[in-house]
Amino acid sequence: MKLPERGLERDDLFARMDAYRDQDMNWRSGRTFAYIYDAGREAERVGKEAFASFLTENALDPTVFPSLLKFETDLVGMATAHLSGGDEAVGSFTSGGTESIMLACKAARDQARKARPNLARPEIVLPTTAHAAFHKAAEYLCLERVMVPVDPETFKADPEAIREAITPNTVMLVASSPSYAHGVIDPVEEIAALAREHDLWLHVDACVGGFLLPFFRRLGAEVPPFDFSVPGVTSISMDLHKYAFTPKGASLVLYRTRSLRRHQIFACGHWTGYTVINPTVQSSRSGGPLAAAWAVLNHLGDDGYMDLAKRTLDATRRLVEGIEAIDGLDVMAEPEFCMVAATSDDFSVFHIVDEMKERGWYIQPQLAFGSSRENIHFSLHPGNADKIDAMLEALQESVEAARARGGGSGLAAQVAKMAESLPLDQLDESTFGQLLSVAGVDGVDLPDRMAEINEMLNALPRPLSEKLLIEFINELYVCRDDGCPPRAA
Numbered sequence: 376m377k378l379p380e381r382g383l384e385r386d387d388l389f390a391r392m393d394a395y396r397d398q399d400m401n402w403r404s405g406r407t408f409a410y411i412y413d414a415g416r417e418a419e420r421v422g423k424e425a426f427a428s429f430l431t432e433n434a435l436d437p438t439v440f441p442s443l444l445k446f447e448t449d450l451v452g453m454a455t456a457h458l459s460g461g462d463e464a465v466g467s468f469t470s471g472g473t474e475s476i477m478l479a480c481k482a483a484r485d486q487a488r489k490a491r492p493n494l495a496r497p498e499i500v501l502p503t504t505a506h507a508a509f510h511k512a513a514e515y516l517c518l519e520r521v522m523v524p525v526d527p528e529t530f531k532a533d534p535e536a537i538r539e540a541i542t543p544n545t546v547m548l549v550a551s552s553p554s555y556a557h558g559v560i561d562p563v564e565e566i567a568a569l570a571r572e573h574d575l576w577l578h579v580d581a582c583v584g585g586f587l588l589p590f591f592r593r594l595g596a597e598v599p600p601f602d603f604s605v606p607g608v609t610s611i612s613m614d615l616h617k618y619a620f621t622p623k624g625a626s627l628v629l630y631r632t633r634s635l636r637r638h639q640i641f642a643c644g645h646w647t648g649y650t651v652i653n654p655t656v657q658s659s660r661s662g663g664p665l666a667a668a669w670a671v672l673n674h675l676g677d678d679g680y681m682d683l684a685k686r687t688l689d690a691t692r693r694l695v696e697g698i699e700a701i702d703g704l705d706v707m708a709e710p711e712f713c714m715v716a717a718t719s720d721d722f723s724v725f726h727i728v729d730e731m732k733e734r735g736w737y738i739q740p741q742l743a744f745g746s747s748r749e750n751i752h753f754s755l756h757p758g759n760a761d762k763i764d765a766m767l768e769a770l771q772e773s774v775e776a777a778r779a780r781g782g783g784s785g786l787a788a789q790v791a792k793m794a795e796s797l798p799l800d801q802l803d804e805s806t807f808g809q810l811l812s813v814a815g816v817d818g819v820d821l822p823d824r825m826a827e828i829n830e831m832l833n834a835l836p837r838p839l840s841e842k843l844l845i846e847f848i849n850e851l852y853v854c855r856d857d858g859c860p861p862r863a864a
């Protein structure tokens with residue numbers, strides 16, 4: 376692939392780009408239960424206009440673009456008020472939940488290093504339901520992960536297990552509000568009591584739920600305390616690009632006090648160029664996501680969000696009832712947010728995902744981990760609130776079709792057995808290629824049905840499935856000069 380010899384005309388250019396988009400999921404249909412958080416066309420338009428309007432402004436230097444400083448401090452101010460932060464609470468606008476979590480982990484690590492100069496291997500205690508972003512942060516920041524089981528019935532973090540995992544090297548405890556997989560809220564008050572007792576940093580990951588949960592509470596839903604109202608909560612991550620419905624690239628990391636945030640900020644005078652002071656991971660930073668988030672929050676306002684929250688909460692209740700009425704399908708845990716996981720004793724749930732896709736619906740497969748068995752996941756948003764009945768009909772049909780296909784093909788178990796004898800560090804590309812082709816992945820073209828692949832990933836030891844996924848992505852992101860984007864199922 377080379378640059379076109381002559382630049383393309385606008386019309387031609389956008390026609391091509393739209394053609395590439397043909398294969399994308401049509402998220403405006405309200406038939407997608409993941410990846411998309413849709414508050415309607417008006418909020419979409421406001422977000423896009425503000426995004427485009429401030430796209431070129433650079434938050435690298437807030438003294439040159441004070442408008443962006445204003446947007447950021449306003450957003451953090453609204454967020455800390457929303458989550459019971461006091462006068463001392465501060466925060467930063469980041470590109471997403473992963474960055475917010477990474478920064479909180481860095482701040483906790485560096486604060487601990489300062490307080491404990493002999494700290495050799497800083498550890499973070501992670502319930503099995505904690506988001507993958509903490510594992511990523513641990514890899515990037517050289518933190519040791521100490522994993523603890525969650526309650527096998529409620530899928531909430533177990534404070535006793537956390538207590539037992541605390542060592543002199545612990546620098547951070549983690550609670551989720553809610554955890555993504557099952558949509559349940561960890562016992563933040565109990566975990567915060569532990570953090571206080573041991574003088575530890577507690578991060579509450581409210582990436583997905585932090586924004587809407589206070590609205591759900593006002594609507595009468597049972598929402599246990601999870602924010603800065605709980606003494607012992609040190610920092611909170613809250614995404615805006617999920618349930619505040621702003622364009623992507625928008626999250627917040629919040630700290631109880633300003634002195635905690637200091638450990639997050641990077642400054643560099645050791646080079647010949649301009650002075651670098653970065654509060655977050657990015658240095659050059661588009662004003663687009665920031666302006667868009669400011670615009671959408673101010674456009675929707677408290678009443679707008681109450682309305683969206685009510686529609687979403689009602690839809691969740693109808694979904695939970697509907698799933699429970701389907702023979703062979705069980706809701707896992709008791710969802711406390713608009714996210715629901717369901718599983719089956721009778722057949723492979725991964726077939727349901729494929730069957731739904733054939734009927735034009737997107738739901739998410741989740742692999743087994745710890746005490747959580749493999750399941751299907753629904754993240755609801757206002758855009759699918761009036762599609763629940765139609766979706767449940769398709770789900771009923773898909774469950775019947777999945778039941779007809781029965782359990783796994785046996786292939787997955789076979790692959791897992793094969794994998795057991797393979798020494799992990801000696802696996803080469805050709806072994807991975809073989810494993811992938813057994814599951815029906817040929818090169819980077821995915822088969823229409825993903826059940827076999829999911830079954831295989833589900834059956835493999837996790838270090839091996841992680842390696843396999845890395846190989847797959849390393850293959851996928853290669854320029855193919857055939858004029859088409861690679862086909863993903």
Ligand SMILES: *Cc1c(COP(=O)(O)O)cnc(C)c1O
Pocket residue numbers: 470471472473474476506508551553554555580581582583614626
């Ligand atoms: C989505 C999510 C994250 C990660 O956020 P990204 O914006 O995808 O980086 C972290 N924690 C929870 C609970 C989430 O749902």
